[in-house]
Structure formats: C-alpha cells, structure tokens
Amino acid sequence: MTESNKPRLEVCLSPALLHLYDVKSSIVVIIDVLRATSTICTALANGATKIIPVATVEECVNIGRQLEAITAGERDGKIAEGLKHGNSPFEYSRDFIEGKVMVLTTTNGTKLLHMAKDAVQIVTGSFPNISAVCDYLVAQKQNVILGCAAWKDRVNLEDTLFAGAVVSRIREHFDVSCDSAIAAETMYEASKGDLFEAMKNATHFKRLSNFGLEADIRYCLTADGANVLPVLRNGELVLG
Amino acid sequence: MTESNKPRLEVCLSPALLHLYDVKSSIVVIIDVLRATSTICTALANGATKIIPVATVEECVNIGRQLEAITAGERDGKIAEGLKHGNSPFEYSRDFIEGKVMVLTTTNGTKLLHMAKDAVQIVTGSFPNISAVCDYLVAQKQNVILGCAAWKDRVNLEDTLFAGAVVSRIREHFDVSCDSAIAAETMYEASKGDLFEAMKNATHFKRLSNFGLEADIRYCLTADGANVLPVLRNGELVLG
Structure with a gap:
C-alpha cells in the first residue's frame, strides 16, 4: 500500500491550510488561475525580463517607480487604485511587455507566494503553462x-480544477x-469535457463576468497558451 | 443572477476555515462521517437518552463517572485510552444503549462542534441520517x-462527499x-454510483481498514440506516 519510493504529491486548497x-x-506550485498565475506565465512567455510579486499596492507603486517598471495588479478583481495595469493576460502582449520588468500585486496569489517562501522551490502554475509545470515536477523527483x-x-473552483488537472497528469510519478x-482530481475529471461550462457556477466567474471578462476566463482555462515555467529566484519570477 | 429570496447553503471543508x-x-451541520456523526445518530436512533460531546478524554472519563454513563471515543481512529468504548456505530445496538447516556470525545467531530457553538442551531449529519437532515434544513428556511x-x-473525502450529497438533494431550496x-456536489455526483469504491483511495479509509473496519465504512456510507435528527440543546445531543 505504501509507495514510499515515490515523492509525495499534495494539494492545499487554501492558504489558511498551508500550515x-x-x-x-x-x-x-502557486496556483491563481483567475488570473495572476495565468498572467505571470503569459508576460514571461511574451518576453518580460522578470516579474516582482509584492504584497501591497504601495510597494508596487514604489518599486515600480524605482525600477521604471510596469506596475500591475488588482484588488477584488479590478485594477487597483494607483496602479497602471490590471492582471488580465491580454494586457501583456509581446509588443507591450518585451524587455520590461513588471511589479505585480494581487488579492490572493502574491499573498500565498510570500507564505510559501521557505519552500525548496516556488514556481507558478495555471492552465496556460500546465505542460511546462508538469514536465518540471516529474523531472525534479521531489515532494510537491x-x-x-x-x-x-x-476554496475556489478554478484553482482546485487546475490542481486536479496536474494530479491527473502526473499522479503515476508520485505517492x-x-x-x-x-x-481535486475527481473534480477535474468530472469537468474536463468543458471547463468553461463547469466554471459558470463559480463565484469568481460571476465576479469577473460582471466586468465583461469572459475572454480572459476562456484563455485562463485553456492549456499551454504560454507554456513556460516561472520560477522564483531572489524574490523575482523569471523563466526557469 | 441573485437568488436573494432564498437562504444561503455553504460548505466549510475544514474547521480551520470556519472563521x-x-x-x-x-x-x-457537523459532519464527521467516519465515524462520530454516524455513531451519534445510530445511538440516538437505538434509544440513547442523550449524547454529551466533550473535548478531552479526561472530561469524558470524569463526566462519565458522575453520570454513570457510557464513555466512548477515539483518538487517531482507535478507542482512546481510559474509555470503555470506541466510536463504531455497531457498538451501539438497542440492547446496549437504550435508556443510557453516552459521553463522547473524538479526534475531529467534537472539536468542530465546540467551535460552532454560536450557531443558530447545531445538528449532526451523516449518511445514516441524511434524509432527516435534509428534511430539517429545507423546513427551517435559514442559512446553512x-x-x-x-x-x-x-480536508477529507468522506465529509466532503456527504456535504455534496446534501447540496445535491436540497440545492433548489437555497442560494x-x-x-x-x-x-462537493460535483465530487458526490461523480462518486455516488459507488461511494465505497470512491472511498478506497481516501486516507481515512486506509487508516480504518488497517484496523479491519470495512463493515463500519460501508454502514457509514449508506443512507438512512439511523434516520433521526440529533440536535444540540444545552450542550447535549438529543433527538430533534
């Protein structure tokens, strides 16, 4: 029954359970599907030099000014007051982001990232980079x-679904x-035929679609649109 | 999109999220399917006069002595040292429990029960009394x-599955x-064809089946074997 020769694969459904x-x-793996981690891999795939995740809007503004960087982030699903850009992946086309530094703060994702600072390694995951994440995790042979x-x-549906998608893909390599x-895996298997449809009941779907962001949601639920691996090095997210 | 004329139905997947x-x-509704809340409805259905849930083994022993009551409970899935009985529902046949008071402490269920003390009403739920729970919740027309x-x-599978079963049954009456x-509902719908099979991967299934308790698990996953409603009144669980 034990599979002790394999590393552990676990899912933590909320930052309040991380302890x-x-x-x-x-x-x-930091998962904030709608939309922080989808946007992070998109910006890096489109040539951003690095992304600095910060906890507060104030830090975002200050560091952005020092580095002449793009300041981005949201609070409660909308662009935070004082910042120039939101966290829609569509804002970060190659034309716009290539060669630039981005400073990012979001309601949930950056908080969890800071909570996990003692990890062996932090990477970010979302459907747009699911293959890169899975390939990396399988190769490392470490607990995840x-x-x-x-x-x-x-607990939210979209992050749980993504976690389940990863479990579904790589479970044979893990305990x-x-x-x-x-x-999470059961949820994903029950929903994978049409993730967008499955998401229609989610609270965050309603929150975002009220702002007219259904295209964002479709992109954020689609595999491998920005298939790179963001890794945290010295407090900055860069290509792995 | 709002259904504000209906009361809310929510699921809290862990005591650490109750705040x-x-x-x-x-x-x-306190849910501890394997096995505290399954045993609570079984004991009351079989004629126990009341069940006193306590936090510690010491309290259990002391109150049991004062009241000449049945002391029951487990720690880590086994009968706790110093107590006479465990929390297997099969220990509480009518022959044994009728007319008696039971003092109960368990690893998880009694803890949550004390955490929820400010609720409008506390009841306990499990598959053996799922219909009684659902009928009660629909009739009350209050947030749940x-x-x-x-x-x-x-987070565990068995409590999540039961919560999902309740959502599935009564969702039309709630927001x-x-x-x-x-x-939870998606999980239940994906698993309801064979809950026992679905549970085979659960961590607690392995914990209990190591102790040879598969009959307990089958009983605890079967609807309406002890279809009564335990409600908390003055710190005691009695028939509702």
Whole structure:
C-alpha cells in the first residue's frame, strides 16, 4: 500500500491550510488561475525580463517607480487604485511587455507566494503553462505541494480544477495520499469535457463576468497558451 | 443572477476555515462521517437518552463517572485510552444503549462542534441520517453551513462527499453561491454510483481498514440506516 519510493504529491486548497503541510521539504506550485498565475506565465512567455510579486499596492507603486517598471495588479478583481495595469493576460502582449520588468500585486496569489517562501522551490502554475509545470515536477523527483491561492482564503473552483488537472497528469510519478488531491482530481475529471461550462457556477466567474471578462476566463482555462515555467529566484519570477 | 429570496447553503471543508463563515446567522451541520456523526445518530436512533460531546478524554472519563454513563471515543481512529468504548456505530445496538447516556470525545467531530457553538442551531449529519437532515434544513428556511470535521484540519473525502450529497438533494431550496458547495456536489455526483469504491483511495479509509473496519465504512456510507435528527440543546445531543 505504501509507495514510499515515490515523492509525495499534495494539494492545499487554501492558504489558511498551508500550515498543515511540510512546505520546507517541498516544491510549491502557486496556483491563481483567475488570473495572476495565468498572467505571470503569459508576460514571461511574451518576453518580460522578470516579474516582482509584492504584497501591497504601495510597494508596487514604489518599486515600480524605482525600477521604471510596469506596475500591475488588482484588488477584488479590478485594477487597483494607483496602479497602471490590471492582471488580465491580454494586457501583456509581446509588443507591450518585451524587455520590461513588471511589479505585480494581487488579492490572493502574491499573498500565498510570500507564505510559501521557505519552500525548496516556488514556481507558478495555471492552465496556460500546465505542460511546462508538469514536465518540471516529474523531472525534479521531489515532494510537491500544489498550493491554491483561493479567494480570501475560501476554496475556489478554478484553482482546485487546475490542481486536479496536474494530479491527473502526473499522479503515476508520485505517492498521492492526500484527500484534497483526490478530490481535486475527481473534480477535474468530472469537468474536463468543458471547463468553461463547469466554471459558470463559480463565484469568481460571476465576479469577473460582471466586468465583461469572459475572454480572459476562456484563455485562463485553456492549456499551454504560454507554456513556460516561472520560477522564483531572489524574490523575482523569471523563466526557469 | 441573485437568488436573494432564498437562504444561503455553504460548505466549510475544514474547521480551520470556519472563521470565514458567518456561523452566528446559520444552522451548522457537523459532519464527521467516519465515524462520530454516524455513531451519534445510530445511538440516538437505538434509544440513547442523550449524547454529551466533550473535548478531552479526561472530561469524558470524569463526566462519565458522575453520570454513570457510557464513555466512548477515539483518538487517531482507535478507542482512546481510559474509555470503555470506541466510536463504531455497531457498538451501539438497542440492547446496549437504550435508556443510557453516552459521553463522547473524538479526534475531529467534537472539536468542530465546540467551535460552532454560536450557531443558530447545531445538528449532526451523516449518511445514516441524511434524509432527516435534509428534511430539517429545507423546513427551517435559514442559512446553512455544512461543516466538515475533516482530519486534523485537513480536508477529507468522506465529509466532503456527504456535504455534496446534501447540496445535491436540497440545492433548489437555497442560494448556492459557494465554490466549496459546488465542488462537493460535483465530487458526490461523480462518486455516488459507488461511494465505497470512491472511498478506497481516501486516507481515512486506509487508516480504518488497517484496523479491519470495512463493515463500519460501508454502514457509514449508506443512507438512512439511523434516520433521526440529533440536535444540540444545552450542550447535549438529543433527538430533534
């Protein structure tokens, strides 16, 4: 019954549960599907030199000014006051972002990223870079925590679905003795035929679609549109 | 899109997330499928006069002595040292429990029950009393939190599946704007054809089946074997 020769693959459904996991011995994948981590891989795939995740809007403004960088981020799904750009992946075309530094703050994703700072390695995951994430995790042969950013600590559907998609793809390489991972995988398997349809009941879908962002949501649920691996090095997200 | 004329139905997947919910304005259903809440309805259905849930083994022993009551409970899935009985529903046949008081402490369920003390009403739910729980919730027309006891704060499959079963049965009477509720329902719908089979990968299944308790698990996943409603009154669980 034990598969002790394989590393562990676990899913943490909310930052408020992260203390229950052994972060220090694991690679942590930060998951904030709508939309921070989808935007992060998109910006890097389109040539951003690096992305600096910060906790507050104030830091974002200050660091942005010092570095003459793009300041981006949202609070409650909208561009945060004082910042120039939001966290829609469509804002970060190659024309716009290539060769530039981006400073990013979001409601949930950047918070979790800072909480996981003691991990062996932090990377970010989303459907647009799912293959890059899975290839990396399989190659490392280390314990993995798929960390859902959630919504103000409440479990959300989109991050859970992505975690489940990763479990579904790579479970044979890992010991999956984590009910959250099994639950996420079951959710994904039940929904993968039409993720967009499955998302229509999600609270964040309603929040975003109220702002007219359905194209964002479709992009953020589609595999491999920006298939690169963002890794955290010295507090900055760069291509892995 | 709003259904504000209906009360809210939400699912809390772990006690560590309960602070995110408005307990004071809600009925809370305590869910500890394997095995505390399955055993609670079974003991009451078989004639126990009341069940006193306590946090510690010491309290259990002391109150049991004062009241000449049955002391029951487990730690980590086994009968706790110093107690006479475990929390297998099969220990509480009518012959044994009728007319008696039971003092109960468990790893997870009794903890959540005490955390939810400010709720409008606390009841306990499990597959053996799912119909009684659903009928009650529909009749009350109040906000509901389905509170999973989980396993030492980690989300578990069996409590999530039960919460999903309740959502599936009564969602038309409620406003379900809670991703955890939608996730639990999706899980249940994907697994309901054979809950026992679905549970075979669960961490707690392995924990219990190591102790030879598969008959317990089958009973605890079967609807309406002890279809009564335990409600908390003055700190005691009695028939509703």
